[in-house]
Amino acid sequence: MRYRLIKEEMNYTGEQLRGNFAYTRFGLVGDSIIAFTGACDVKLKEMIDIEDLKAGKVIFSESMLHFIVECYDADLEKMVFRQILLNDIVKDQINDLKGKIVVRRNGTDLFDEEAKLSISVATVTPISSLLHFGINISSQNTPVKTRGLKDYGIDPFEFANFVLDRFAKEHDKIYNARCKVRWTQ
Secondary structure (H helix, E strand, O other): OEEEEOOOOOOEOOOOOOOOHHHHHHOOOOOEEEEEEEEEEEOHHHOOOHHHHHHOOOEEEEEEEEEEEEEOOOOHHHHHHHHHHHHHHHHHHHHHHHOOOOOEEEOOEEEEOOEEOEEEEEEEOOOOEEEEEEEEOOOOOOOOOEOOHHHHOOOHHHHHHHHHHHHHHHHHHHHHHHHOOOOOO
């Protein structure tokens, strides 16, 4: 899996969650994960989660660290497992940096008590599966109670580099585990 931290700030609107985004925008061919910082403002027409859409939820943050994963298998169930893996990597790293358990995962969201840290969605295209995971950098002016990386004193770029590397390695380990076994009779 290829990965890249994008240094230029880029706002996430939901429109970036499309097939071949990392390839067409950043030249990453094949399975990839990219990370970038920027605001998050997903309008109803770009919402993927039907429950959020039906509820008319507002998805907004002044500043988030965004991850977009694309894998060239159009298998939504596998992408949901990858979504959970990414959530757990982020959760574990925050807890390790803080030296105690402060963040827990509930489904595909991360929380610090009642404060929400992340948003996440997985979907498919005709050629690939995709996921967006965003974790607040700022917890200011959000539509729900949130916490962000600033609240924990975590540098978003150092954090992103760790998460990118760890996710890519875990993804590759899973792929290799599939290839090194023989079938049973």
